[in-house]
Amino acid sequence: MFEIVVTLCLMTEPDICRQQLAPGFETSARADCEAVLTGDTIRNRMQMADGLVFRETHCRPMADGLQLTEIADNIFVHLGRIAEADPANLGDVSNIGVIIGETSIAVIDTGGSRAVGEALYRAIRQRSSLPISHVILTHVHPDHIFGASVFAETGAKVDGHPDLHRALLDREQSYLTGFEDLIGRRGFLGTWPVRPETAPQEIDLGGRVLTLNIWPAAHTTTDLTVMDSATGTLFAGDLIFHRHMPALDGSLKGWLRVLELLPDLKPSRIVPGHGGPVLTMEEALMPMRRYLGVLEADTRQALENGERLGEAVNHVGKSETDAWELFDLFNTRNATEAYTELEWE
Structure with a gap:
């Protein structure tokens, strides 16, 4: 080709x-x-x-595409690196899903640069010539969204949480600047943001129906999950992290509530936003509940002790240091977000 x-x-x-x-x-x-x-x-x-x-x-x-692993019938996952975006990985630091139906294809998240989106597009075309009808963005963070323009150019509909469009407008320039700084100008060249629409409740790919669930503020204020009804595969986005340190950018209490609700979907397997790439419900939930529970308990204790924010972030969550990769990149911010939220209960 x-x-x-x-x-x-x-x-x-x-x-x-x-x-x-x-x-x-x-x-x-x-x-x-x-x-x-x-x-x-x-x-x-x-x-x-x-x-x-x-x-x-x-x-x-045609150049080589991203590596895709088939985890269920016509469902493929690309495992992003557990790393910060840099010139070597070009923002390929989050998981990506591809679901092939009888008449069209859906993509779930698209990586952190146009270059990653292009490699994803090639990988899909090496497997199928069906139209790519939908790109589904699970939330606002740049490592999941910046490859979407490749698919928008071919006519794919870009779907997301009802608040995603507004959230992207608010953060767009800082995300573009931040990821260009991390990846480098050459590698990030050509990357531009798309304008998502509000996702429907269901998407029919022909013989394969996807159910999209909108969640209240949790990991972010724009979280969405995708369930393939044929196989019971749940793409959880960053509501679930595995190995990679979770990042709190929405609501700690809301995230804990959402983790209680996810089992109601009764998935057969879960694809997290980072790590895995395939988890059981227990593998997905136990580490997340433990870390977020520690974050909440430590923050409440710091507030009860009358500690200021600058004091609290030095120890909140630190017992989880050895349980996660990239801990030092994210825990201080998580502690700050938790303190700010719980301080005003």
Whole structure:
């Protein structure tokens, strides 16, 4: 299979360039690819961030895609790295799901840069030529959303929590700046945010129905889960972390309540937002409840002792240090969020 790539460069720094996939122009033969190699057609399909210029377009054999593992019938998961985004991983630090129905395909989360989204797109096209009808974003965080533009360009509908659109507008610039700093300008080049719509309660992929559940404030204020009814597979997003330190950006009390409700969905298997990639209900819930319970108990004790925030964050949650990877990156913020929430009960 052949693909078209476009060389994009920064207008102000023309030596900083990246070859960007033009999705939707794949062909089985090079001659067919070259026949559609018209700059205007490709430019009209693709959206571009400000400050970029086209250098050239050309055909080439399709590059390798992300590694996808089939965890149930026609359900695939890509295991993101348990790491902070950096120039080597390009923001490939969260789990991604792909569900193939009889008539179309849904993608669940898309990674932390356009480059990750392109690699995901290639992996899907190497398995199926069905249209990718939906991209479902489980929440607002940048490591889950920045690959979505690849699929939006081919006509996929981008769905999320009813508050996701507003949350992205509020945080968009800081997310773009922050992830460009982590990944580097070259690797992040071409990444731009999409505008999600409110997700429906169900999505029919043809012989396969997905149920989408909207949750109150928990990990974030924009959490959504996806259940495949055919296999009982629950994509939990970052409501469930495994190995990777949980990150609190919504409500501690709300998150604990949501963890009590998840078993009501009766999933056969759970795909967390990080780690796994496949967990039983017990494997998913026990570490999460333990850590969030410690966070709550330690914070309440600090407040009872009259400790100021600066004192409390030095010890709240610290008994969990050895239980999670990336603990030092997230626990201080978690303690701060917990203290701020519980202080005003």
